[in-house]
Amino acid sequence: MMTGFHELVYPELEKKQLTGYIIISTISGVVGICLTYLVGHFLDLIIASCQEREWVEYIVVYVGLNIINRICYIRMEYQRVSIEGKLSYGMTRKVLKIVYNTSYLNYCKENPAAISQKINNDTGIIASFYVSFFKNIIVQTVSTIVYLLVLIKNSLLIGSLVILMMIAYTGVYLISKKLIYRTEKEVIEQKTNYATTLFELIEKSVSIRMNGMSQYHFGCMENDYQNLLRVLKKQIGAYSIYNVLKDILILIFQTALFLAGGRMIQMDSMSVGTLVVMLNYFVYVLGCMEFFLNIGSSYQTVKASEERLKKYLVLDEIPTGKERQRIIEKIELKNLEFAYPGQNRLFDITTEFCMGKIYWIRGRNGVGKSSLVNIMLGIYGTSYTGQVIYNGYRLGELDYKWFINNNTAVIEQDPYIFDGTIQENICLKGNRIDMDELKALVSQMKLDSLMKFVDMDSTKHRENKIYSGGEKQKIAIVRTLLSDSCIWILDEPTANLDEESKIIFYKELEQRKKEHIILLISHETPLCRWDHIVDIGR
Known part of the structure; x- marks a missing residue:
């Protein structure tokens, strides 16, 4: 019996491979920050009518950084798939070992298809969350700090607006998160029920046809589908409320940034290129905020998956001794x-x-x-x-x-x-x-x-x-x-x-x-x- 999910997740993580994945992801993030800055600076050079040689130098640097970024991305994807796959498989194997070493009476009333889908889907969800979490918590934290420092350095007003937006953004999420979690859990359960019904229709197709049960089982499938459709609509409604509030908030602050930046350009206290960089960094900060806030919503999904698996992790294993008798007489x-x-x-x-x-x-x-x-x-x-x-x-x-x-x-x-x-x-x-x-x-x-x-x-x-x-x-x-x-x-x-x-x-x-x-x-x-x-x- 396991006492916590850290016992399930942590031993299965490929630590060295994960460290390499985080390092490459950080390099890719830094390159992305530099690329945006180069675009803004290049615009200023064009406006200032610089020489063609400087254009060529910037283009060469820009293309080179893009190539580096693409190489990093490809390597990151290979590592991510490998780490997530090994973690998911390791957790699946551990859960199955617990199931195999406990009394059959503990799970005999559950449909095998439902158990299979729970283990397969939920270990996948958990693996994906933890791998992205370890990587993004470092990359996004570094990126957010850099973005804010650049914004504040170039304009205290714009930097303050972005920080204010981050606080308001957090408030919108906190208002919506309970509703999102509730609907996420309902969707997972209904998807399992629907998949289980489909599995039975296929696995028992001969018996169902021979005994004239097709109408009844197709009726069950229709009922499960309608229930799934109902909770999916409910989920869409919850996310729609969250997204509408979020979009209104972003629109307000984007408008404020355009007005503040435009005014500063008119006053010659900011260049066009710098405003472009800051507007892009504003979008990137939103992406970072989305990640930090989605840690909560993603964790709600993971929490639902953990709760579904928890019933197997806490099962008592069949007691076993050490005695071996080659011949039982x-x-x-x-x-x-x-x-x-x-x-x-x-x-x-x-x-x-x-x-x-x-x-x-x-x-x-x-x-x-x-x-x-x-x-x-x-x-x-x-x-x-x-x-x-x-x-x-x-x-x-x-x-x-x-x-x-x-x-x-x-x-x-x-x-x-x-x-x-x-x-x-x-x-x-x-x-x-x-x-x-x-x-x-x-x-x-x-x-x-x-x-x-x-x-x-x-x-x-x-x-x-x-x-x-x-x-x-x-x-x-x-x-x-x-x-x-x-x-x-x-x-x-x-x-x-x-x-x-x-x-x-x-x-x-x-x-x-x-x-x-x-x-x-x-x-x-x-x-x-x-x-x-x-x-x-x-």
Whole structure:
């Protein structure tokens, strides 16, 4: 669990690269100040009818500085993208690690698309803010000081007007900021809701079409769109109020500057070139003010993103110990009770599982068979009472990641097959596989049509294939049968298999059970000899 965002952001910043980025940005800012001054001075030379040689000198200097500025800008953009990308990725990785190391019950009710968008969008917003903040706070501060010094040096009156404008500008922002923050937060939430609905429409398109739910889901999309449109209009209204007040203020002070500068030119106390420089510096000061004031409004957006991510950062991680048991010979469940928050107890179990035996776990739908597996594998953290013991060690005393990677193999009801070759999917945990045995099993499970992918290099020739439910289950079965993990947990492993494949699978289980603890969850009677039946919910 993290206590603050500095723990998330600061370690991921590339300090040396950020320092170089700030230095180049400062050089670019100084060059920009000089370019403006040169333009004003050049105008005065033209008006004074200077010699052509002086024109050429100024043009050469002006072009040279522009080239330097452009080079600096290109380098800055490369560095900015690199720093922001690394920072965003580092934060995303940290948040995902926290999610992966906490109880699934902490986030199971959230839509995966919503979680994905929150993490992706919000880490991007936070990364962009902090990188620009570190750079701009230095560059804009230096620039503002230089601009004000030049303005005051050339005209105390104009310098005073600009300072007065900065104070008034700040007042306008303070009046508008609460309304802007409120609408920003609403827009972010509604965008997430709309994106989530679109994701479901695409991900579940087959089920939605088969069950005639298209009208309902398109109605939900329309409703989310209208809500998004409503808050966007509200946001536009908030920004319009702010921008109108700001523009009126700028117009007033620009008019005052024109009048004051024009009067000074008439009195020969200021040149035309100097007035042009000062008017440009006035605009630049506005830009600097915009940045300083937008630190507040930008931070409001970042704050909304931080609040959305905070719920994941404060999650308690699953307790883990240091004990590693290469072979698990016995699992004990002692007075194991579990209930979902606000619901009745699902089960109360005391039993044990030993190596070399097949246990048929049965029970009607909804009694907690899959929940039992999730508890035994630590997916639900410590959200249960009682004890889960492996070789005499409580689950919390085991090195959790090592235990999952080395002691367990699981076949889920809907097996996870990622976009890669069969060999990559079967060798998921990096186990050394006997290729002859692999090919024999693939052939036995009638996966011959996919055999050509078995010999492929693990980093090349990825096949973007859509596997059928039966093919997924067969690949997961081969993966488990070739695994050297001592605990096999099989959740409805034959639901999508033909009868011949079921017989082959159960025959393999019987032949291989000697060195494994096999937990078989199934509604139908297994086509193999089981050693014990564990009834859930009876």
